Amino acid sequence: MLISVDEVKEAGLLLELEEPLTAFPVLGEIAQSGSCQFVGPVTVEVKVFLAHEMVEVEGQASVRANFTCGRCLQEFDLDISSDFVLTYCRELPHVEIVDDGDDEGAELSAEDMGLILFDGDEIDLSESIQEQLVMALPNSPVCDEKCKGLCSQCGMDLNTGTCDCPPQDINLKMAALKDFKVKKR
Ligand SMILES: [Zn+2]
Ligand SMILES: [Zn+2]
Known part of the structure; x- marks a missing residue:
C-alpha cells in the first residue's frame, strides 16, 4: 500500500x-x-x-x-x-x-x-x-x-425459540435443598 x-x-x-x-x-x-x-x-x-x-x-x-x-x-x-x-x-x-x-x-x-x-x-x-x-x-x-445465547442446560439457541428447562436459579435452590436432606440423614 x-x-x-x-x-x-x-x-x-x-x-x-x-x-x-x-x-x-x-x-x-x-x-x-x-x-x-x-x-x-x-x-x-x-x-x-x-x-x-x-x-x-x-x-x-x-x-x-x-x-x-x-x-x-x-x-x-x-x-x-x-x-x-x-x-x-x-x-x-x-x-x-x-x-x-x-x-x-x-x-x-x-x-x-x-x-x-x-x-x-x-x-x-x-x-x-x-x-x-x-x-x-x-x-x-x-x-x-x-x-440471547444458548440455554446452559439443553444447549438450545434461545434466539430461535424457548426451551422447557426450568430457570437456572430454581435448579440451584433445588440442589441446595438436596444437600440439606443428605446431611440430615
Ligand atoms: Zn449470537
Ligand atoms: Zn434449555
Missing part, C-alpha cells in the same frame, strides 16, 4: 487503495489463531496532504471479517473499520526539551511525537493500516447485542 509523495501536491490527493490479505501478515496470524477469519481485501480511502515537511494521511481502513458469536456460537460477518490520521516525516523535527530534572537526557522518539518516519519518495501504509485494523477488532464478538 504505497503512496508516492511526489504525487502529493499542495491541494492534496484523494486515494482509494485495495490490497489482498496476504500483504498483512499479522491479520494472517490472527486468522490462524482462530479468533476470526478475514474476508478480504483490505480497502483504504485516504486524503493525503503536505503539512510543512510532513505528509499527513487521513482516512479510513476497512476489512470484512467472519466471527463466531460468543453467546450463540453462530457465525456472522462484520465490517471492521477504523478512522485514522497518520503523520509521516523524513526526519524528526528538532524539539527543545525543557529539563525539569525528572528525566535524564530525555529524547523524544518518533512514537512519542506521534510521527512515523519514512525514507525515499514512497510511504508504505501497510504496517500502520494493519495496526489500525487489529485495534478495531472486537474483544468479545457477539452477533447482536440482544443475542
Whole structure:
C-alpha cells in the first residue's frame, strides 16, 4: 500500500487503495489463531496532504471479517473499520526539551511525537493500516447485542425459540435443598 509523495501536491490527493490479505501478515496470524477469519481485501480511502515537511494521511481502513458469536456460537460477518490520521516525516523535527530534572537526557522518539518516519519518495501504509485494523477488532464478538445465547442446560439457541428447562436459579435452590436432606440423614 504505497503512496508516492511526489504525487502529493499542495491541494492534496484523494486515494482509494485495495490490497489482498496476504500483504498483512499479522491479520494472517490472527486468522490462524482462530479468533476470526478475514474476508478480504483490505480497502483504504485516504486524503493525503503536505503539512510543512510532513505528509499527513487521513482516512479510513476497512476489512470484512467472519466471527463466531460468543453467546450463540453462530457465525456472522462484520465490517471492521477504523478512522485514522497518520503523520509521516523524513526526519524528526528538532524539539527543545525543557529539563525539569525528572528525566535524564530525555529524547523524544518518533512514537512519542506521534510521527512515523519514512525514507525515499514512497510511504508504505501497510504496517500502520494493519495496526489500525487489529485495534478495531472486537474483544468479545457477539452477533447482536440482544443475542440471547444458548440455554446452559439443553444447549438450545434461545434466539430461535424457548426451551422447557426450568430457570437456572430454581435448579440451584433445588440442589441446595438436596444437600440439606443428605446431611440430615
Ligand atoms: Zn449470537
Ligand atoms: Zn434449555
